[in-house]
Amino acid sequence: IQLVESGGGLAQPGGSLRLSCQASGFTFSDYEMNWVRQAPGKGLEWVSYIIGGETRESVIYYADSVRGRFTISRDNAKNSLYLEMNSLGVDDTALYYCVRDSRDGGQDLWGQGTLVTVS
Amino acid sequence: SYVLTQPPSVSVAPGEMARLTCGGDNIGSKSVHWYQQKPGQAPLLIMYFDIHRPSGIPARFSGSNSGNTATLTISGVEVGDEADYYCQVWVASGGHSWVFGGGTVLSVL
Numbered sequence: 524i525q526l527v528e529s530g531g532g533l534a535q536p537g538g539s540l541r542l543s544c545q546a547s548g549f550t551f552s553d554y555e556m557n558w559v560r561q562a563p564g565k566g567l568e569w570v571s572y573i574i575g576g577e578t579r580e581s582v583i584y585y586a587d588s589v590r591g592r593f594t595i596s597r598d599n600a601k602n603s604l605y606l607e608m609n610s611l612g613v614d615d616t617a618l619y620y621c622v623r624d625s626r627d628g629g630q631d632l633w634g635q636g637t638l639v640t641v642s
Numbered sequence: 643s644y645v646l647t648q649p650p651s652v653s654v655a656p657g658e659m660a661r662l663t664c665g666g667d668n669i670g671s672k673s674v675h676w677y678q679q680k681p682g683q684a685p686l687l688i689m690y691f692d693i694h695r696p697s698g699i700p701a702r703f704s705g706s707n708s709g710n711t712a713t714l715t716i717s718g719v720e721v722g723d724e725a726d727y728y729c730q731v732w733v734a735s736g737g738h739s740w741v742f743g744g745g746t747v748l749s750v751l
Binding site for chain 1: 643673675676677679684685686687689690691694696726728730737738739740741742743744745
């Protein structure tokens with residue numbers, strides 16, 4: 524059971540990046556998923572949430588700091604979660620974690636993160 | 643927006659008890675989750691719904707939540723418990739979001 528992020532790297536201010544998260548070892552479509560980030564030397568900041576299940580319409584939430592610039596999506600057929608990031612600023616520099624919401628409460632599965640540097 | 647307040651640091655000697663607090667407006671009405679993060683590692687869920695330990699988390703870890711303060715208690719602290727600890731709640735009013743506290747650095751002297 525694991526989550527593996529990719530797509531991080533160096534971006535210029537105002538630029539874009541697309542992060543991906545590959546899930547394995549569990550039924551990905553059954554779970555709500557999130558992106559959580561951590562700036563260097565700082566605490567955890569939740570970024571975005573997308574509902575699980577095969578619903579016709581996705582339920583999606585964003586942190587105020589990224590709303591209108593970031594877009595979360597998922598492809599259950601590919602067991603993948605995505606984060607499209609536009610209009611990047613230096614404050615978006617962080618390690619971005621792909622995170623699964625637990626059925627029992629909290630967030631019980633975290634990837635190792637992918638580093639995004641905006642400079 | 644909902645704010646969770648954690649003390650930046652707590653220091654204890656090995657074998658002592660550590661109490662890590664998480665303050666929030668009427669947090670006792672919410673479900674609090676706790677995470678442990680060691681250097682270079684992803685966070686690890688160590689307590690959910692205030693008082694429940696995931697499988698593999700030692701019984702030395704316990705939780706409580708009442709009024710405006712949630713507490714993670716570590717009894718018989720070990721050197722290996724040295725880490726950053728974060729509390730978290732789900733906020734469903736005025737928007738939906740996960741909210742993290744700023745984190746507490748636990749030092750085992």
